[in-house]
Amino acid sequence: MVRTVISPLRKHKRFTLTAILILVFAWSLFSVQWSPELVHAGGVVMIIEIAKGLISPSLSPDVLLLGLKASWLTLTYATAGMAIAIVYAFIAGVLASGILSDGRGAKFFSRIFFRGILGFTRSIHELVWAWLFVAAIGLSPFAAIFALAIPYGGILGRIFADMLTDLPSQPIEALKTSGASRLQLLFYGYLPLVRADFISYTMYRYECAIRSSAIMSFVGLGGLGYQIQLALADLKYNEVWTYVFFLILLVILIDGWSSLVRSAMLEKGKKRIFVSGRISALVAAVLVIVSWCYINIWEGASLASLFTKENALYGAKFFGGMLGVGEESPAFFQAESWGNALRMTLETLEMSIMAIGFATIAAFLTVIPAARNIADGSLTAKRHWYSWIVFGIVRISYIFSRAVPELVWAMLIVFILKPGLLPGAVALALHNFGIIGKLWAEVIEDMDSRPVRNLASAGASKWQSLFYGVVPAVMPKFLTYILYRWEVIMRTTIVVGFVGAGGLGQQFKLSMSFFHYSELTLLLICYMLLVIIADLVSETARKSVK
Amino acid sequence: ACGSKDESSNSGDQKDKKKSDEVLKIGAIPDQSATEMKTSMDAVAKHLSEETGMKVEFVPSVDYAALVTAFQRGEIQLAFFGGLTGVQARNLVSEAEAIAQRPRDAEFHSVFITQTDSDIQSLSDVRGKSFTFGSESSTSGHLMPRYYLMKEGIDPAKDFDGQPNFSGSHDTTYKLIESGAFKAGALNEAVWETAVKEKKVDTNKVRVFYTTPAYYDYHWTINKVDKETKEKVKAALLSMTPEQLSGLNMFATDRFIETKNGNYEAIEEVAKELKIIK
Amino acid sequence: MERTTILEANTITKTFGKKTALSSLSFFIHKGEKVALIGPSGAGKTTLLNTIAGIVEPDSGEWIVAGKRRTDYKSGKAFAKKVGVIRQQFDLVGQLAVIHNVLAGRLAEWGLVKSLFSLLFPRDKEMAVAALKRVGLEDKMVEETSTLSGGEQQRVALARLLVQKPEIVLADEPVASLDPARAEDVLAIFSSIVTEENQTLIASLHSVEYARKYFTRIIALKDSKVFFDLPTDQVTDQLLDDLYKLEGSDGHG
Amino acid sequence: MERTTILEANTITKTFGKKTALSSLSFFIHKGEKVALIGPSGAGKTTLLNTIAGIVEPDSGEWIVAGKRRTDYKSGKAFAKKVGVIRQQFDLVGQLAVIHNVLAGRLAEWGLVKSLFSLLFPRDKEMAVAALKRVGLEDKMVEETSTLSGGEQQRVALARLLVQKPEIVLADEPVASLDPARAEDVLAIFSSIVTEENQTLIASLHSVEYARKYFTRIIALKDSKVFFDLPTDQVTDQLLDDLYKLEGSDGHG
Numbered sequence A: 001m002v003r004t005v006i007s008p009l010r011k012h013k014r015f016t017l018t019a020i021l022i023l024v025f026a027w028s029l030f031s032v033q034w035s036p037e038l039v040h041a042g043g044v045v046m047i048i049e050i051a052k053g054l055i056s057p058s059l060s061p062d063v064l065l066l067g068l069k070a071s072w073l074t075l076t077y078a079t080a081g082m083a084i085a086i087v088y089a090f091i092a093g094v095l096a097s098g099i100l101s102d103g104r105g106a107k108f109f110s111r112i113f114f115r116g117i118l119g120f121t122r123s124i125h126e127l128v129w130a131w132l133f134v135a136a137i138g139l140s141p142f143a144a145i146f147a148l149a150i151p152y153g154g155i156l157g158r159i160f161a162d163m164l165t166d167l168p169s170q171p172i173e174a175l176k177t178s179g180a181s182r183l184q185l186l187f188y189g190y191l192p193l194v195r196a197d198f199i200s201y202t203m204y205r206y207e208c209a210i211r212s213s214a215i216m217s218f219v220g221l222g223g224l225g226y227q228i229q230l231a232l233a234d235l236k237y238n239e240v241w242t243y244v245f246f247l248i249l250l251v252i253l254i255d256g257w258s259s260l261v262r263s264a265m266l267e268k269g270k271k272r273i274f275v276s277g278r279i280s281a282l283v284a285a286v287l288v289i290v291s292w293c294y295i296n297i298w299e300g301a302s303l304a305s306l307f308t309k310e311n312a313l314y315g316a317k318f319f320g321g322m323l324g325v326g327e328e329s330p331a332f333f334q335a336e337s338w339g340n341a342l343r344m345t346l347e348t349l350e351m352s353i354m355a356i357g358f359a360t361i362a363a364f365l366t367v368i369p370a371a372r373n374i375a376d377g378s379l380t381a382k383r384h385w386y387s388w389i390v391f392g393i394v395r396i397s398y399i400f401s402r403a404v405p406e407l408v409w410a411m412l413i414v415f416i417l418k419p420g421l422l423p424g425a426v427a428l429a430l431h432n433f434g435i436i437g438k439l440w441a442e443v444i445e446d447m448d449s450r451p452v453r454n455l456a457s458a459g460a461s462k463w464q465s466l467f468y469g470v471v472p473a474v475m476p477k478f479l480t481y482i483l484y485r486w487e488v489i490m491r492t493t494i495v496v497g498f499v500g501a502g503g504l505g506q507q508f509k510l511s512m513s514f515f516h517y518s519e520l521t522l523l524l525i526c527y528m529l530l531v532i533i534a535d536l537v538s539e540t541a542r543k544s545v546k
Numbered sequence B: 001a002c003g004s005k006d007e008s009s010n011s012g013d014q015k016d017k018k019k020s021d022e023v024l025k026i027g028a029i030p031d032q033s034a035t036e037m038k039t040s041m042d043a044v045a046k047h048l049s050e051e052t053g054m055k056v057e058f059v060p061s062v063d064y065a066a067l068v069t070a071f072q073r074g075e076i077q078l079a080f081f082g083g084l085t086g087v088q089a090r091n092l093v094s095e096a097e098a099i100a101q102r103p104r105d106a107e108f109h110s111v112f113i114t115q116t117d118s119d120i121q122s123l124s125d126v127r128g129k130s131f132t133f134g135s136e137s138s139t140s141g142h143l144m145p146r147y148y149l150m151k152e153g154i155d156p157a158k159d160f161d162g163q164p165n166f167s168g169s170h171d172t173t174y175k176l177i178e179s180g181a182f183k184a185g186a187l188n189e190a191v192w193e194t195a196v197k198e199k200k201v202d203t204n205k206v207r208v209f210y211t212t213p214a215y216y217d218y219h220w221t222i223n224k225v226d227k228e229t230k231e232k233v234k235a236a237l238l239s240m241t242p243e244q245l246s247g248l249n250m251f252a253t254d255r256f257i258e259t260k261n262g263n264y265e266a267i268e269e270v271a272k273e274l275k276i277i278k
Numbered sequence C, D: 001m002e003r004t005t006i007l008e009a010n011t012i013t014k015t016f017g018k019k020t021a022l023s024s025l026s027f028f029i030h031k032g033e034k035v036a037l038i039g040p041s042g043a044g045k046t047t048l049l050n051t052i053a054g055i056v057e058p059d060s061g062e063w064i065v066a067g068k069r070r071t072d073y074k075s076g077k078a079f080a081k082k083v084g085v086i087r088q089q090f091d092l093v094g095q096l097a098v099i100h101n102v103l104a105g106r107l108a109e110w111g112l113v114k115s116l117f118s119l120l121f122p123r124d125k126e127m128a129v130a131a132l133k134r135v136g137l138e139d140k141m142v143e144e145t146s147t148l149s150g151g152e153q154q155r156v157a158l159a160r161l162l163v164q165k166p167e168i169v170l171a172d173e174p175v176a177s178l179d180p181a182r183a184e185d186v187l188a189i190f191s192s193i194v195t196e197e198n199q200t201l202i203a204s205l206h207s208v209e210y211a212r213k214y215f216t217r218i219i220a221l222k223d224s225k226v227f228f229d230l231p232t233d234q235v236t237d238q239l240l241d242d243l244y245k246l247e248g249s250d251g252h253g
């Protein structure tokens, strides 16, 4: 009896959530006044110019050499940053999962406290961290490294904690009943159980870190983004694309490595895992060591030099400025500034919703042919000669779309679309389209094929199998990923604003240019509020569809 | 395991002294084409190095504010600032001093440009059109154009077609107008003249419809250094010959002349009026 | 009992890498027979059923289904009218309502538009209701399938078969993971449906007890070959002991 | 047979929400007994075993383990010497090598450093080797546990128990999901180990056949109560039929 009541409600929930999401998206579209004039009069010309550069990227030796150097720098920053992030994530993650604490109270406290720390560190975008670090410790490579390590450690740590708490309980209980202490449980139970998942998630994050490292240029730190920015300032699109291709190559390289590691861990091919696993571990260790040495020796940066009196002084001055020291009426005490900032906050919210909406639509239209098990016919037991071609095209567009950081997309888009919310939303959508598409395609690839095959053997056609078997099975996960990406987009909105794509970020950039530090504080408060609210909303919504 | 070679010599005053003994880092606001800036600034660096005996190095920057911050932190010893950034920098480092400028900088102008076939004839016509400034921190690309627009009764935040754009550099501004991306824009007169002279901009497509009254703009500002170095650097800059400066498009001048902090008080007033400096 | 041959295995062979799963199997199955496939783990039961259903392609040999070669069935829809498959609960789409999982048995009859429309407003509802009544689940029609218990899900799969009405029903361990009472319950319904509809049933099983109770013929597989193939009443305990005896190679201390 | 009481249930009660899983159970188990727990799905077998192991806390009542209240065992390590648990293969850490899963039975004896060190260079290796020999898996020592078959994993879990040497062994459906031959194989080893080591065994089972063959006493649970509790030879078919009979409420068409 109870079931008959609950179950339609549960179904209802998923349906309701979908409807709400669509409505919210529609609402966000009203923030733009749609007219042909949204595109610059010369927008088309610009598109052609940009496209020309795309098909004939500059191949001059100078540019290639510079690209190579910049790629290396980008790689070393990302590697060094990830190394710190992993250490931080490991320690904070274990503590945040509460598996080491015995009593209820201690467990609760440890969870709340460390989850709070992880939450705070990841709620601020790496570029904002970079800005704060540059202000505090100057244009040192360490500013980039720390700026990467802090939010990435926060994300990794939270996922790590989640993994530890979501484990199947039987092996752990069995170990407990055979008398293992908490730390013994950690090493004999928890760690071996999460190892594979944690490594593959870390690899995925490493790929993201490469992109983030590239855009550190925005605060004046070197790397590929720096070259892209310089080339863009000169409107040399052919060089822009050369550097973008370097970035794509780097991302593909890491992506390839990570899928190698992942498949080695999935295939229980006994001997082979150990070989490729060990080689990967070795490569990773060498990369980390070389990166740190490079930064220390070639770049001439050393950790010790960061802790100088001057740095303390500048840092204090900067943060004092942010707290409004010496100002008669800091921005965060003025009603007018608050009004302004809140308007920006609303705009930013609208931008993020538009962005996720566009990305979702594009991914939804392309994801079916992008799944390997649909292309090779193993899921629906139907094959077409063109499947692989479509698969290839869609997958390449995914890689291209996500390899280019949203910031770079934004820099290109502002040449085409008029300043406002739309260019920001489009840039964010362009980047996230590839990510959502890839994640979704993997959901389809990982789904249980038995029900679908059984539908086929009950006589369902390919499309019937898709709508009866695939779509209902993947929908909850699709929704989860949309919400999850929306959280990430929320964090990133501030960044696309830096290049004039509207919202809080643009205001942030202006305040930064005019050294109005207390305004920065106000904007950061609004931004953090937005991020925290987005996290809460998304988490509640995700739980409801589970 | 992998120690750094200069770890030991890195602390305190010793480092400061060593740095100024060794390298003089110079910078410039990135308001123009990056390649051109590199050629021009490298030439200046070479000259300064020959004259002062110091190692001089040009550090490119991607952002106006980043250059000001680097200057504040003492990572840049000498910078070619715009009027506004110079004022910002000297507000942050009270010992810093404006030492040299180009002759034209005393009577600098911004030009407002539009497409040849557009109906914009005077400043008041830009109302309701799309508009682009240069960088947010640029004097000739943003501050003064905004000032004269306000004087004409046009509020950039409200009266354009959409929000005004910030193109980031003067070169980008005229290219954006040429391509038709924006109806009108404002930029530095010197950059415009060089572009016309070198045919980098097609004057069949773009024309000037308004030139601002004169104001002080670009200048070299030297950071907190000892008096001797300051004098040496100043002398070196002033001694640059027309031959050395010819072909350096970034400066488009034949010599540098003296200037002083007081010359930029008017700019500071304007910035305060526009609430850019508080 | 009718003696029409409905299914014929013709030297079916299948290897996976070095491992032989089926070595040259041949036999006939008559209309109306209820055949239990038994044998130790890895004997090839699942593989055999999969080659009939077309999920696994045999290396050589072929199946003759209702007088026509398996490979000659051009459309999946035509084949679906001959052969239906039921396995454990994994065969259902857990996120769909029970009624849609049952109506999936009608997909072979429906066009795309009709089947999409049916997801919102179920078509041929009476058929589904009748089938669910038959398996005792009419009150669970609108529930999400994954919320049902294992035994109930198995009965939903049966209801789908009732709607699909194939001539031959293949079942791979249909009652594994059900407790004895529920297992017998499901098998009893299953068996009576098959008899009523005059269908032919081939099911793999682990329990010899059930094979004896509900089936008319037992085919035992061992090491990819037919070990014996007898009417149920001729299967002796001695034969069964031999069938499940462990080989020396699988030894333990 | 010795008559020392080693385990005593004292009005153990457990409810989950509205659902009663155990209602006021009391009985004694003597040293050396082999007790099979049988009963329909949901009768409370798993819950009962879990309350002994301390995985589930009873709402009221208590267990007396080797003369001492369960809750009086202060350290997990001391309790682990009294009671060992074995369930299905899910109990092993699939990602560890077989030997480490076996040696986990020694964790109660080891300190942290020793156990960490052992992950690199296994300690007390002879014990593990002897245990693995006993279950016929000495050649699989260094393989990753998840690559073993279900039956082999079950034997690894047995080897862990051999190393742990508890006085009482709890087993929850130790042979579900194994085929008959492997199930009998595992039960035979299990039973002989328990006898040799003079341990006490309590196992839940779905198969009445196995309960009769390998156990000395059968406790049947139904609806959270003891339905009967008899020496094996006194359990009649009539009793078993009653035990598994479906209630009217669970009806079908």
Ligand SMILES: Nc1ncnc2c1ncn2[C@@H]1O[C@H](COP(=O)(O)OP(=O)(O)OP(=O)(O)O)[C@@H](O)[C@H]1O
Residues within 6 Å of the ligand: C016, C017, C019, C020, C021, C039, C040, C041, C042, C043, C044, C045, C046, C047, C048, D179
């Ligand atoms: N896709 C596959 N790839 C490789 N080997 C396979 C595959 N499918 C089955 N096999 C092998 O073929 C043999 C027969 O397997 P099958 O699943 O048909 O056995 P079964 O009789 O159904 O066993 P069980 O009772 O355990 O279900 C086994 O040795 C199995 O390992």
Ligand SMILES: Nc1ncnc2c1ncn2[C@@H]1O[C@H](COP(=O)(O)OP(=O)(O)OP(=O)(O)O)[C@@H](O)[C@H]1O
Residues within 6 Å of the ligand: C179, D016, D017, D019, D020, D021, D039, D040, D041, D042, D043, D044, D045, D046, D047, D048
């Ligand atoms: N964690 C739990 N939360 C809620 N209800 C539970 C929980 N664990 C068990 N139950 C309920 O308690 C009752 C007894 O469950 P238990 O698992 O002990 O049965 P069982 O005899 O082991 O059944 P099976 O033979 O299916 O394993 C069942 O009705 C079950 O639904």
Ligand SMILES: [Mg+2]
Residues within 6 Å of the ligand: C045, C046, C047
């Ligand atoms: Mg099978």
Ligand SMILES: [Mg+2]
Residues within 6 Å of the ligand: D045, D046, D047
């Ligand atoms: Mg149980």
